[in-house]
Structures are given as C-alpha cells and as structure tokens.
Amino acid sequence: MLSVIKRDWMLIRQKYLFLMPVLSMSLILLFPKGDEGYFIIGVPVVFIFSVFIFIQDDNSLRQLLSMPISRAGIARARFLSGWVFMSAGLVYIVVLGFGLGLVYPSALTAFIRHLDLLTLFTYLWVLSAMAFIAYPVLFLFIGKGVQALVAFTLGMNVLLGVYFLMRFNAAGPDIFEILKSLIMSLQKYHSSPLNYVASALTLLIVNSINMKLCEWIFTRKEF
Amino acid sequence: MNALQINALTKSFSKFSLENINLELPQGYIMGLVGKNGAGKTTLFKTIMNHLLKDHGDIQIYGYDHQKDEVQAKSRIAYLSDDPIGIGEMSLKTHKDAFAVGYPTWDEAKFQVLLNRFKLNQKAKVKTLSKGMKVKFGISLALSHNAQLILLDEPTAGLDPVARNEVMGLLQEELQDESKSILFSTHVTSDLEGIADYLTIIDQGHIIMSETGETINDNWRILKLEDLPAGISSLDVVKGIKPTSFGYSLLTSDFGKLQERLPADTTSETPNYADIMIHMVKGE
Numbered sequence: 001m002l003s004v005i006k007r008d009w010m011l012i013r014q015k016y017l018f019l020m021p022v023l024s025m026s027l028i029l030l031f032p033k034g035d036e037g038y039f040i041i042g043v044p045v046v047f048i049f050s051v052f053i054f055i056q057d058d059n060s061l062r063q064l065l066s067m068p069i070s071r072a073g074i075a076r077a078r079f080l081s082g083w084v085f086m087s088a089g090l091v092y093i094v095v096l097g098f099g100l101g102l103v104y105p106s107a108l109t110a111f112i113r114h115l116d117l118l119t120l121f122t123y124l125w126v127l128s129a130m131a132f133i134a135y136p137v138l139f140l141f142i143g144k145g146v147q148a149l150v151a152f153t154l155g156m157n158v159l160l161g162v163y164f165l166m167r168f169n170a171a172g173p174d175i176f177e178i179l180k181s182l183i184m185s186l187q188k189y190h191s192s193p194l195n196y197v198a199s200a201l202t203l204l205i206v207n208s209i210n211m212k213l214c215e216w217i218f219t220r221k222e223f
Numbered sequence: 224m225n226a227l228q229i230n231a232l233t234k235s236f237s238k239f240s241l242e243n244i245n246l247e248l249p250q251g252y253i254m255g256l257v258g259k260n261g262a263g264k265t266t267l268f269k270t271i272m273n274h275l276l277k278d279h280g281d282i283q284i285y286g287y288d289h290q291k292d293e294v295q296a297k298s299r300i301a302y303l304s305d306d307p308i309g310i311g312e313m314s315l316k317t318h319k320d321a322f323a324v325g326y327p328t329w330d331e332a333k334f335q336v337l338l339n340r341f342k343l344n345q346k347a348k349v350k351t352l353s354k355g356m357k358v359k360f361g362i363s364l365a366l367s368h369n370a371q372l373i374l375l376d377e378p379t380a381g382l383d384p385v386a387r388n389e390v391m392g393l394l395q396e397e398l399q400d401e402s403k404s405i406l407f408s409t410h411v412t413s414d415l416e417g418i419a420d421y422l423t424i425i426d427q428g429h430i431i432m433s434e435t436g437e438t439i440n441d442n443w444r445i446l447k448l449e450d451l452p453a454g455i456s457s458l459d460v461v462k463g464i465k466p467t468s469f470g471y472s473l474l475t476s477d478f479g480k481l482q483e484r485l486p487a488d489t490t491s492e493t494p495n496y497a498d499i500m501i502h503m504v505k506g507e
Binding site: 004006038061063064065066067068069070071073222223 | 269272273274275276290293294297298300302304324325327420
C-alpha cells in the first residue's frame with residue numbers, strides 16, 4: 001500500500017500541490033473581503049478539483065492494476081493518499097498564506113492562533129463530506145469518460161464562482177450564515193473533551209465506511 | 224508446472240465475447256497468440272490481468288489464482304499492454320521510479336543496460352518518444368523486474384522493420400533464461416516464426432487452435448488439390464480449405480490420416496504460421 005501512495009505522489013500529486021495554493025490564493029485575492037466561507041467552501045473544492053485531475057489518468061490506473069497490488073489495496077491506498085494530499089495541501093496553504101502576508105479569514109486565523117479544535121473538526125467534516133461524495137463518484141466514472149469528470153469538476157467550480165459573485169453583489173443567499181449557525185450549534189454541542197473524542201471517532205467511522213465503499217466499487221470496475 | 228493455465232474462461236460484452244477459452248503455457252516456453260484485429264487478443268490479456276472481470280472460468284499464474292491470489296500472481300507477471308505508457312509530461316526516469324517502487328525484485332542494472340542498448344535518454348519526456356521508442360521503454364520496464372511470465376500485447380505493432388528486429392532480438396535473448404515464459408500476441412505471424420514454441424489462434428473470441436511448433440512441423444501440411452475428394456471437407460483433420468487459381472489449397476493437421484484419401488501425385492508442404500492463419504481464420 002505504501003508503494004501505491006508513494007507512486008501516487010511521485011507521478012501526480014506533488015505537481016498539484018503547487019497548483020492548489022495558486023487556485024486558493026486566486027480565490028482569496030479575487031474576493032479580499034471574504035470571511036471563513038472562502039476557506040470552508042473554497043479550499044476543499046480546490047482540493048477536490050486537484051483530486052479529479054489525478055483520477056482522470058486511466059493509464060496510470062491500468063499500470064497500477066498491472067502491478068502486484070490487490071484492487072482493494074489500490075482503492076485503500078488512493079483513498080488514504082487523497083487524505084494525506086488534502087491535509088498536506090491545507091498545511092501548505094496556511095504556511096504560504098502567512099508567508100505572503102495575506103489577510104486570512106477569521107476562522108483560519110482563530111484556528112492558527114488558538115488551535116481551535118472545533119474549527120479543526122469543522123474542516124475535517126467538510127473534507128470528509130467532500131471525500132464521501134467525490135471518491136465513489138470518481139470510482140464510478142473511471143473508464144466511462146474523462147469528459148464526464150471534467151464537466152463535473154468545471155460545474156463545481158462554476159457554481160462556486162457564481163455563488164461568490166452573488167454573495168458579493170449582496171443578492172445571493174448567505175450560506176456562510178448557515179455555516180456559522182452550524183458552527184455555533186456545534187460549539188454548544190462540543191462542550192466537553194468527551195464530545196471531541198466522540199466526534200473524532202465518528203469521523204473515523206464515516207471515513208472507514210467511505211473507504212470500504214470505494215473498495216467495493218473499485219473491485220467491481222473494469223478497465 | 225504451467226506458467227499460465229486458463230480453463231473454460233468466458234467474458235461477455237454486448238457485441239463480443241470470449242467463449243470457453245482453454246490454454247496451457249508450460250514454464251520456459253513462448254506462445255504466439257495470433258488473430259485478426261478485434262479477435263479478442265487484448266480482451267484475453269486484460270482478463271488475465273484482471274483489468275476486465277471474467278464471467279466464468281479459472282485463470283492461474285504459476286498455480287496462483289489471478290483474483291484470489293492477485294498479488295502473488297501479478298508479482299510473477301510482466302505485462303506490456305497495447306498502450307504501454309501513459310503520462311506524456313513525465314520523464315522516463317520519473318516513470319521508471321514510480322514503476323520500480325512496486326517491485327521488490329527491480330533490477331536497476333539490467334534496466335540501465337536496456338536503456339543504453341535502446342539509446343533511450345532518461346531525461347526525455349514520454350510525449351517526445353516515437354511509437355518504437357515507447358515500446359522499447361515499455362519492454363525495458365517489463366523485463367527489469369525479473370518476472371517469470373511475460374505478457375506482450377502486440378509489442379511490434381506499428382514498428383518499422385529495424386525497431387521490430389531489435390525488439391524481437393531482445394525477446395529471444397530473454398528466452399535464454401529457460402525459467403521464463405512468454406505469451407506474445409500479434410497479427411504479424413512472421414514475428415513468431417522461429418521463436419514461438421506454441422502457436423495459438425484466436426478468432427471471434429474462440430481459440431480455434433493451439434499447437435506446438437514441433438507438432439505443426441511434423442504433422443500439419445498444406446496440400447494443393449485440383450479437386451476435393453468427396454466428404455473430405457467434413458473430416459476433423461481438415462482445418463481449412465481455400466479456393467485457388469489451380470483448384471484448392473487444403474490445410475490438414477494430420478497428413479498421415481488423410482494420405483490414403485488423396486491422389487498419389489498430391490503435393491504437400493509444411494505450412495508457415497501465415498498459411499495456417501489464412502486457412503483457419505474466417506473472413507469478414
């Protein structure tokens with residue numbers, strides 16, 4: 001499994017680790033008055049965008065399938081590799097953002113300054129939700145056409161762009177307010193270390209289920 | 224022990240299927256798999272590699288089931304697909320590094336020897352390679368992890384005669400190691416003359432013959448006949464009949480059995496692989 005993860009990084013992911021910050025920075029620079037919404041929504045979308053680019057390479061997948069690695073092993077390794085990729089991207093963007101002196105959204109600043117566990121869990125939940133949607137969709141689409149993936153990815157990014165435009169023209173719904181409400185309610189809920197542990201365990205279970213789902217789909221795919 | 228054993232394999236698509244494929248490739252031998260484009264060669268390779276999932280049947284690599292013991296089976300295989308190299312932006316070195324990671328038996332010294340022999344520059348990007356160079360690079364990768372079973376799906380397709388000669392020469396050298404076995408598909412039968420121990424023909428998803436070169440040399444004959452003796456075309460040993468300008472050309476798998484039914488002045492010759500394919504494979 002480690003060899004698959006290493007191969008993932010050598011072939012593709014290390015390249016997109018440079019693309020991600022560029023896209024994220026572009027979002028922030030385009031909308032300098034933004035708040036935590038940029039981070040909560042924008043960054044995962046950019047991550048997923050990069051994951052999509054990776055998944056489109058069917059030839060690389062066929063080569064992986066020719067190597068002495070089980071199909072289930074490949075699915076697990078790629079899922080874990082995706083998580084490592086997203087986490088590494090997160091840290092990278094934070095470091096780069098501060099290094100460039102960009103004003104970061106309040107949620108991120110709070111997280112950095114206070115190591116706010118609630119914010120961390122919120123990000124992890126958002127990433128988990130994205131992974132939960134993205135990976136099975138990606139595995140289902142493998143071999144059925146790059147165009148579908150490209151269309152999906154572009155659609156996601158167009159929606160994001162439209163949303164931001166509406167938001168800053170004060171015409172659109174304020175999803176950020178909804179997210180803030182969610183965070184506030186989580187704040188009430190997360191009142192004890194026990195709740196954090198419970199949240200961490202739930203995250204683990206959700207992602208384990210997601211990984212199993214990916215395995216199940218991937219072992220039934222044809223290339 | 225058989226390097227590859229396939230029993231009653233079926234794989235169906237909406238417009239094509241592999242039907243009841245049975246094959247045995249003993250260790251240390253090379254088998255040529257020939258057939259027209261679309262006959263099922265690539266489908267068979269992909270099914271052996273578990274890229275396509277079989278419907279029924281059994282595939283074993285050195286005794287390991289290709290699905291249940293996937294890791295053990297694939298660790299013994301080197302597979303060169305019909306589209307060997309994918310990511311064009313990548314350098315050969317990056318490609319090699321990513322490939323070698325998966326094989327504990329990777330032999331870097333051998334890989335470097337092959338690169339030098341084929342005059343391939345490691346810093347070059349895959350997209351700058353010609354078709355022939357891509358095949359040479361693919362073969363260099365495939366042969367550098369000391370696999371016991373080498374699966375080559377049309378490695379010489381689209382190569383010029385010089386490149387083809389280089390590739391075939393390398394394969395012949397590889398066969399000096401008698402522990403290795405090769406399954407080699409092509410629709411150019413001349414590639415196989417002199418190197419294949421077995422000739423297997425696939426047509427419309429069916430294996431229509433699989434024989435040793437020795438059996439073909441000893442028993443198979445092409446006969447030139449002015450007229451067809453009555454009832455001869457329905458005999459099992461008659462594998463194909465083609466009309467010609469002088470009458471008929473008949474392919475038989477057992478000249479001895481057929482001899483007494485033929486005129487005394489019938490001329491016969493040992494068929495080459497192209498003759499066999501032309502007589503046995505159905506036209507469009």
